Amino acid sequence: MAPRRNKGKEKVDEVSSSFSAKASIADNDVSLEIDVPPGAKLLMDYEAALLLQQFYDENLPTFTKHGIQMTETFESALQYVNEAVHYTNIDYVHGVLGSLRDYGVTDEEICMLGNTCPETCDEALALIPSLKEKEDWIGEALATALSTLGQLKVTMG
Known part of the structure; x- marks a missing residue:
């Protein structure tokens, strides 16, 4: 499996509390703004799982409130990366x-x-x-x- 790359030119060394994900909703059009640590460009599956789960947990109430559902693609990606985590620590x-x-x-x-x-x-x-x-x-x-x-x-x- 190839490394996960974000669209920026920054490398993710660790997913830490400095990461933030925010959703904005305008006319039922959802966009995602992700602040990744400086120098980040690669994501392991477990890092992607942390990011997607954090986004899901933080934004599900807002989406529900506005009658917006998470896309099947997002939910499939979240399921995939959660299943791809191989380690306990x-x-x-x-x-x-x-x-x-x-x-x-x-x-x-x-x-x-x-x-x-x-x-x-x-x-x-x-x-x-x-x-x-x-x-x-x-x-x-x-x-x-x-x-x-x-x-x-x-x-x-």
């Missing part, structure tokens, strides 16, 4: 994957690792071909990170 996952930057792993590759949730180095290398070029120097660190993340996985069932 998102902050720890961010730290574990972020440590791979020291080995030359890019933000895009880190985002893909967080979204695809590979269990082994071989699986990660197959899913993210650009990691193959770095295999010699990231192999051990990647194996350690994936092993650590495996302990944080959400059990489905």
